[in-house]
Structure formats: structure tokens, C-alpha cells
Amino acid sequence: MAPVPIFPIKVGHIDDVQELRKTKPTTIPERYVRDQTERPTLATTLLSSSSSPTDDIHIPIINLSKLMKANNNTTTADEFHTEIVNLTTACQEWGFFQVVNHGIDLSLLESIEMVAKDFFMLPLEEKQKYPMAPGTVQGYGQAFVFSENQKLDWCNMFALGVEPHYIRNPKLWPSKPADFSETLESYSREVRKLCQNLLRYIAVSLGLKEDVFEEMFGVAVQAVRMNYYPPCSRPDLVMGLSPHSDGSALTILQQGKGSSVGLQILKDNTWVPVQPIPNALVINIGDTIEVLSNGKYKSVEHRAVTHKEKDRLSIVTFYAPSYEIEIGPMTELVDDVNNPCKYRRYNHGEYSKYYVTNKLQGKKTLDFAKIQVTNSS
Numbered sequence: 001m002a003p004v005p006i007f008p009i010k011v012g013h014i015d016d017v018q019e020l021r022k023t024k025p026t027t028i029p030e031r032y033v034r035d036q037t038e039r040p041t042l043a044t045t046l047l048s049s050s051s052s053p054t055d056d057i058h059i060p061i062i063n064l065s066k067l068m069k070a071n072n073n074t075t076t077a078d079e080f081h082t083e084i085v086n087l088t089t090a091c092q093e094w095g096f097f098q099v100v101n102h103g104i105d106l107s108l109l110e111s112i113e114m115v116a117k118d119f120f121m122l123p124l125e126e127k128q129k130y131p132m133a134p135g136t137v138q139g140y141g142q143a144f145v146f147s148e149n150q151k152l153d154w155c156n157m158f159a160l161g162v163e164p165h166y167i168r169n170p171k172l173w174p175s176k177p178a179d180f181s182e183t184l185e186s187y188s189r190e191v192r193k194l195c196q197n198l199l200r201y202i203a204v205s206l207g208l209k210e211d212v213f214e215e216m217f218g219v220a221v222q223a224v225r226m227n228y229y230p231p232c233s234r235p236d237l238v239m240g241l242s243p244h245s246d247g248s249a250l251t252i253l254q255q256g257k258g259s260s261v262g263l264q265i266l267k268d269n270t271w272v273p274v275q276p277i278p279n280a281l282v283i284n285i286g287d288t289i290e291v292l293s294n295g296k297y298k299s300v301e302h303r304a305v306t307h308k309e310k311d312r313l314s315i316v317t318f319y320a321p322s323y324e325i326e327i328g329p330m331t332e333l334v335d336d337v338n339n340p341c342k343y344r345r346y347n348h349g350e351y352s353k354y355y356v357t358n359k360l361q362g363k364k365t366l367d368f369a370k371i372q373v374t375n376s377s
């Protein structure tokens with residue numbers, strides 16, 4: 001079952017941050033000003049032009065051609081094995097990696113970026129023809145807002161369900177720019193293949209049969225969200241996108257060329273920026289893989305911060321099992337003595353509904369599935 005809008009909710013007035021930036025460049029309405037403890041740290045915002053200790057930390061890079069070519073006999077078994085080991089480390093220790101030589105045409109990456117940017121640059125009245133209704137996640141607006149006193153993100157979003165077709169709301173697919181839909185279809189087809197391949201290698205890295213996830217997922221759900229972060233005169237006070245983990249199995253994130261550095265991941269209690277690599281895609285493990293791997297691979301909390309002068313665009317694809325599928329830790333990865341089962345079994349449609357009807361709040365949403373450990377002594 002697809003996520004559904006909930007009971008009528010009152011979200012109050014939500015400013016469009018792009019318009020705000022245009023008309024009142026130095027005004028930050030109270031709803032965007034974070035409480036002290038929730039503000040981005042100085043090192044990663046105010047001092048972004050000078051170096052900070054986290055600048056030297058980089059998420060792993062996976063060369064997909066080393067994994068793909070194994071099927072064409074152009075990569076040796078040793079090279080394949082080494083890259084699988086790299087993938088295991090990336091998933092186990094980071095939950096995030098960048099993939100190079102992913103096989104998607106660079107012209108397609110450029111085209112999707114172009115149509116996304118062109119869409120956000122349309123007049124507000126045009127974009128508002130595709131409104132995200134309160135409590136829903138598709139269309140143009142701010143997702144995950146459920147009350148009048150909730151702090152807002154310094155971000156405009158445009159999100160669409162793509163596959164299977166029944167999750168689409170055709171009224172929300174824009175007629176401008178003219179090539180938007182065609183480009184999104186081509187891009188999504190390629191990203192879907194990439195997700196399927198990555199899941200195959202992730203299964204191998206977990207010691208599972210390579211097509212186990214593809215067989216389990218049914219017709220996988222795929223959605224895209226385009227995030228546009230205008231510059232902000234006080235990046236130290238606001239959040240571009242609140243800390244969260246993704247509910248998907250995998251997320252594929254494309255960072256706009258020339259955009260500011262904005263994505264940060266929580267590693268060992270420190271927010272580490274993800275430095276864009278030209279033409280690479282950022283991959284992250286979602287809550288669903290955390291559950292399926294019985295916590296061996298964890299979804300990692302991440303957020304986006306804003307920049308004083310530069311804007312930022314990200315194009316994000318969520319790939320998840322069909323809503324009918326029941327999810328739980330793979331039996332091969334559960335061992336009552338050394339690795340007891342950490343998550344209950346549940347229906348993925350129920351999880352999706354729960355995810356999209358709660359505000360983004362770190363990894364809290366995954367409590368839905370966690371088995372609480374009680375101290376029996």
C-alpha cells in the first residue's frame with residue numbers, strides 16, 4: 001500500500017525560501033532559526049572558506065567498473081574481490097560511499113541537473129501548480145512538516161514517485177521545462193539499473209546469493225526528490241535539511257555541479273562534509289538494508305547545511321522494496337549466540353507510511369522496527 005495523506009494537519013505559513021532570499025535577502029524568519037543545540041557547527045558553515053579538521057576525511061570511493069566488468073572477464077577475480085572488500089568496508093564503517101565509473105552517461109547526469117535547475121528557476125506561480133499537500137511527500141514544497149511550531153528547513157523540494165506507475169500522481173509531473181518528464185524517465189531507468197547492480201554486490205559482500213534482494217523486493221519502489229538550497233545570509237542559524245536516515249534500501253544522490261559543499265554525514269559523533277567528486281554519485285545505505293543485514297550495515301544519519309553566497313542542488317533517488325513485501329533480518333545473518341535478531345518483521349508499506357508521516361528526526365524512525373533489549377538479570 002502506498003503512503004497516504006493523513007488527517008487534516010495545520011502547518012501554518014511556510015515561506016518559499018527562494019522567494020524570501022530574492023525579496024528580503026537578510027531576513028531569517030523565526031521558524032527557520034534553530035535552537036542552539038540544533039545549529040550547524042561553526043567549523044562547517046561560517047569558516048567554510050578556511051580549512052576545518054574534517055576537510056581531510058573522505059568517504060570511500062567504489063569503482064563500479066571493477067565489479068561490473070567481472071561479468072565480461074575484463075577484470076581479474078583478484079580485482080573483483082578487492083573491490084568487494086572495499087564495498088564491505090564502505091558499507092560497514094561508513095554507510096556512505098561515492099561510486100565512480102557507474103556506467104550512467106554523463107550527458108544524462110547533466111540533463112537531469114539542467115531540468116531540475118530550470119524547474120526551480122521557474123516563477124513561483126508556475127511551481128505552485130504542483131503543490132505538495134500538507135502531510136504528503138510528492139510535489140513542490142516542504143515535506144515532513146506536521147505542525148505549526150515545527151522548525152523548517154532552508155530548502156525547496158520537488159518530489160515525485162516514479163515506479164511502479166501506480167505511485168505516480170500525473171498531475172504533479174510538470175509541463176515546464178518541456179523535457180522534464182522525458183529526462184526524468186531516462187534518468188530513472190538508468191539509476192534503477194545502478195541500484196539493482198549495487199544491491200547484487202551488496203548481497204555478495206554480505207555472503208548472500210547475489211540476486212536475493214532483487215527476488216525479494218518485487219517491483220521495487222523508486223522515487224526522486226530534487227532539493228534546492230538557496231544561499232542563506234546566516235548559515236550558522238538554519239538547517240538546509242534536518243538530520244535523518246533514509247527509509248529506503250539504497251539512496252543515490254547526485255550533487256549539482258558548481259554547488260556549494262552541503263551534505264554532511266555523522267561519523268563517530270562528528271559531522272563530516274561529503275566533498276563532491278565530479279561525475280561521481282553518492283550512495284547511502286537506507287534503513288531497509290540495516291534491517292535486512294541485521295544491523296551489519298547501518299543507515300547513517302546525514303543532513304544538509306547552507307552557504308552564505310552559493311546555492312546548492314541535489315537530486316536524490318530512493319530505491320525500496322515493493323509495499324507488499326515483508327521485511328526482517330535475513331536468517332543467514334542472525335545467530336542466536338553471537339548476533340541475535342535486532343529487528344522485528346514488518347510490512348514495508350507500513351514502514352513507508354510511518355516514515356512519511358513523521359518528521360525527520362535522526363534515526364528515530366527506525367525504532368519502528370527495533371527489538372528493544374531488556375535487561376533480564
Ligand SMILES: COC(=O)C(/C=C/C1=C(C)CCCC1(C)C)=C/O[C@H]1C=C(C)C(=O)O1
Nearest residue numbers: 137159160161223247248318320351352355
Ligand atoms: C527523506 O526521504 C524521503 O523524502 C523519502 C520519500 C520517498 C517517497 C516519495 C518522494 C514519493 C513516493 C513514496 C516515497 C515514500 C517512496 C524517502 O523515501 C524512502 C522512505 C521510505 C520508507 C522508502 O521506502 O523510501
Ligand SMILES: O=C(O)CCC(=O)C(=O)O
Nearest residue numbers: 225227241263304314316
Ligand atoms: O541534499 C543533500 O545532499 C541531502 C539530501 C537528502 O539527504 C535527502 O533528500 O534525503
Ligand SMILES: [Fe+2]
Nearest residue numbers: 244245246302
Ligand atoms: Fe537523505
